[in-house]
Amino acid sequence: MAPHAGQPGAWGPLLPGLLLLAAALSRPAAPCPFQCYCFAGPKLLLRCASGAELRQPPRDVPPDARNLTIVGANLTVLRAAAFAGGDADGEEKEAGVRLPLLTALRLTQNNIEVVEDGAFDGLPSLAALDLSQNPLRALGGAAFRGLPALRSLQLNQALAQGGPALLEKLDAALAPLADLRLLGLAGNALSRLPPAALHLPRLEQLDARRNALAGLGTDELRALERDGDLPGPRLLLADNPLRCGCTARPLLAWMRNATERVPDARRLRCAAPRPLHNRSFLDLDEAWLRCADGDADGRGEEVDLAGPELEASYVFFGLVLALIGLIFLMVLYLNRRGIQRWMRNLREACRDQMEGYHYRYEQDADPRRAPAPAAPAGSRATSPGSGL
Structure with missing residues (x-):
C-alpha cells in the first residue's frame, strides 16, 4: 500500500532535496566576484553573470532586484538614465522606471571616468550608491538628481585625478542630497572638504581619511555645527598630513570640546612643522601653537615653533x-x-716663599759677598805676604 502524504514515508525521497534547498535559501549571499555583475531579488537569491566585456549597464537585471553589484567591467561613461533605459549612444531620453525596487548599487573598479547629468535617473528607491575606486575625471553637476531616497554615497579613491574642476562639480552634485546620511571621500588627495558636504542637513558621518588635509578652518568648523536639534556629523580624519601650527588652534579647541565627533581623534598625528612631527594632535599644548605678530594666515609659524x-x-x-x-x-x-x-696655610706658605726670595736678592746684591773672579790660566798663584 502506497503511503499517504501525511505519513512520514511519503517525504522520504524528497527529503534530501528539500534540505539542500533550505540550506541554499538560508546561506547568506556571497560577495560578487571580480569581473562579474550580480543582482539579488527580494528573496536574497544571488545570481551572477560575466561582466568582463561589459561596457554599459546590463539590461537583463530583473525588475524586482534589490541589490546590483558590478565589479571589474569597463563602463567608462555613465550616461543619463543609464540604469533605467537611457540611450547608450548618448541621446538623452526621458527616463523610465525599470528597477523600481533597487536600493543598493555598487559600481567599484569599473574604470568609470565620466558620470553625466542624470546618470541615476529612474531609480526612485536607491538608498546606497558606491562609486569607489574609479578614475573619475568628470562629474555632472546634476549627476545625482532624482535620488530622493539616497542615504549613503561612497566616493573613496575616485576623485584624485579630477582636479579642482571636479571638486566644483562635486559641490553642485551634492547640494540636492538633503537626506544623505553617510558620505565617503577617503583617499582622494583632498586639500579641503567640499563646502556642500559640510552643509548637508542630515549628514551623520563624513569619511575624509587618507587625504591631503592640513587642517580645518574656522568657516569649516562653523559649518559642522547645527543650530537645530540634529547633531553635527561625525568626522573621520586619520592619515591626513595635519600642520600643527598657528592655524591648527581652532581645530584643536573644537576637537577637545567635541571629541566624540571625531572617532579616530587619537590616531591624528602632526606632519609639520618638524619639531612636532608625529606628535599626537590631541596632546598638543595650545601654548606651542603661537602665531607671529601680524601673521594671520600662519605663514612663518615654523619659526615660532622652532x-x-x-x-x-x-x-x-x-x-x-x-x-x-x-x-x-x-x-x-x-x-x-x-x-x-687651607687659605691661611696657603697665604703663610706664599709669605715664607716671598721672604726667601727677598733674602736671596739682598745677598746677591752685596758686592762684598760677591764671589772672587777666577785666575787666568798659566798664572802663578801668590800669597798676600810673599812680596812678589
Whole structure:
C-alpha cells in the first residue's frame, strides 16, 4: 500500500532535496566576484553573470532586484538614465522606471571616468550608491538628481585625478542630497572638504581619511555645527598630513570640546612643522601653537615653533645647572672652616716663599759677598805676604 502524504514515508525521497534547498535559501549571499555583475531579488537569491566585456549597464537585471553589484567591467561613461533605459549612444531620453525596487548599487573598479547629468535617473528607491575606486575625471553637476531616497554615497579613491574642476562639480552634485546620511571621500588627495558636504542637513558621518588635509578652518568648523536639534556629523580624519601650527588652534579647541565627533581623534598625528612631527594632535599644548605678530594666515609659524622641544630642553638644562651650583655652594658652606684654614696655610706658605726670595736678592746684591773672579790660566798663584 502506497503511503499517504501525511505519513512520514511519503517525504522520504524528497527529503534530501528539500534540505539542500533550505540550506541554499538560508546561506547568506556571497560577495560578487571580480569581473562579474550580480543582482539579488527580494528573496536574497544571488545570481551572477560575466561582466568582463561589459561596457554599459546590463539590461537583463530583473525588475524586482534589490541589490546590483558590478565589479571589474569597463563602463567608462555613465550616461543619463543609464540604469533605467537611457540611450547608450548618448541621446538623452526621458527616463523610465525599470528597477523600481533597487536600493543598493555598487559600481567599484569599473574604470568609470565620466558620470553625466542624470546618470541615476529612474531609480526612485536607491538608498546606497558606491562609486569607489574609479578614475573619475568628470562629474555632472546634476549627476545625482532624482535620488530622493539616497542615504549613503561612497566616493573613496575616485576623485584624485579630477582636479579642482571636479571638486566644483562635486559641490553642485551634492547640494540636492538633503537626506544623505553617510558620505565617503577617503583617499582622494583632498586639500579641503567640499563646502556642500559640510552643509548637508542630515549628514551623520563624513569619511575624509587618507587625504591631503592640513587642517580645518574656522568657516569649516562653523559649518559642522547645527543650530537645530540634529547633531553635527561625525568626522573621520586619520592619515591626513595635519600642520600643527598657528592655524591648527581652532581645530584643536573644537576637537577637545567635541571629541566624540571625531572617532579616530587619537590616531591624528602632526606632519609639520618638524619639531612636532608625529606628535599626537590631541596632546598638543595650545601654548606651542603661537602665531607671529601680524601673521594671520600662519605663514612663518615654523619659526615660532622652532620651539617647544628646544625650549623644554633648555629649561631642563638650566635646572640641572642650577642644581649643580646649589650643591657646590652647600659644599662650600659646610666646609667653610676647613677652607679658611687651607687659605691661611696657603697665604703663610706664599709669605715664607716671598721672604726667601727677598733674602736671596739682598745677598746677591752685596758686592762684598760677591764671589772672587777666577785666575787666568798659566798664572802663578801668590800669597798676600810673599812680596812678589
